[in-house]
Amino acid sequence: MRERALQDLFAAMEKINGPAYECRYYPCHFESQDCSLCFCPFYPCFLYVLGGSFVPFKNSLIWSCKNCHWVHKRENVEEILIYLSTYPRQRLVEEDWFFYSKIIQDLIFGEELGVWIGDCYNLIPANQQYYKNDEALLIELSNFEIANVLEIHATDIEKLCGILVPKKL
Numbered sequence: 001m002r003e004r005a006l007q008d009l010f011a012a013m014e015k016i017n018g019p020a021y022e023c024r025y026y027p028c029h030f031e032s033q034d035c036s037l038c039f040c041p042f043y044p045c046f047l048y049v050l051g052g053s054f055v056p057f058k059n060s061l062i063w064s065c066k067n068c069h070w071v072h073k074r075e076n077v078e079e080i081l082i083y084l085s086t087y088p089r090q091r092l093v094e095e096d097w098f099f100y101s102k103i104i105q106d107l108i109f110g111e112e113l114g115v116w117i118g119d120c121y122n123l124i125p126a127n128q129q130y131y132k133n134d135e136a137l138l139i140e141l142s143n144f145e146i147a148n149v150l151e152i153h154a155t156d157i158e159k160l161c162g163i164l165v166p167k168k169l
Contacts, residue, residue, distance in 0.1 A: 002144045005039040006093060013034040013081055018074070033072035037080065040071045041092075042104040044146060046123050046139065046165045048130045049108065053168055054137065054149070060138070061149045070108075079107060097144055119161040124154065131166040139163040 011017075017036045044063035045052060051067035059119060070076050083103060084092060098121065105126055107110045113126035120138075124131050136154035140162045141168045 001039055001043065003126050004045060005037075007040045008037050008039050009041045009081075009084065009092065010089060012077065013085060016074070016077060016081070033069070034074045034077045036081075037071050040065060040068075040083070041080070042071070043144065044099050045101065045104050046127070046163065047104065047108065048127050048166075048168055060146075062146060065161065076107075083107060097141055118158040120157050120164050121162070122164045124156060124164060124166055127166050127168075130168045135163050135167040137167050141167065 016034065018034055043065065046063065050065075050070045052063055052065045053067070054061040054062040065071075071080070083106070101114060101121075101123075102112045105114060109126065114121055114123045115125060116122070124136065134153045136152050136157055138150045138152050138160055140149075148162075151167060153159070154166075157164060
């Protein structure tokens with residue numbers, strides 16, 4: 001999926017496509033959506049505010065973007081492309097998830113809200129409205145793919161390693 005996201009990104013940098021009426025899945029999010037970034041360059045973003053959430057899949061959890069409309073709105077596609085066009089394409093290929101997470105947070109909130117606490121990247125501040133009772137998910141990524149998700153109580157963050165998000169109720 002990462003390769004396809006980069007292909008979509010580079011193609012959109014050349015020409016924004018708009019709706020893909022010929023796609024058998026259209027509209028997968030909403031009518032008249034912009035399909036230039038069909039595969040989101042920020043996936044998985046772990047930002048509940050955009051409409052994404054964890055869903056069960058084969059005895060684990062995956063990040064679902066079914067209810068995210070942000071990356072499919074024309075004005076957001078344009079803003080994303082302007083922002084990412086400031087970087088050389090080779091850097092966009094080589095960068096890790098944390099680079100893209102900082103960018104999407106900049107675009108959504110105007111700043112990076114996630115903070116490093118030891119080896120743990122805490123995204124709870126970016127998802128504060130969903131944080132209740134110290135219940136959280138600790139995510140391990142491998143090349144933009146979710147390798148493991150653990151349900152935890154976020155009390156000893158400095159001893160954790162991974163990405164911390166609230167467990168959405």
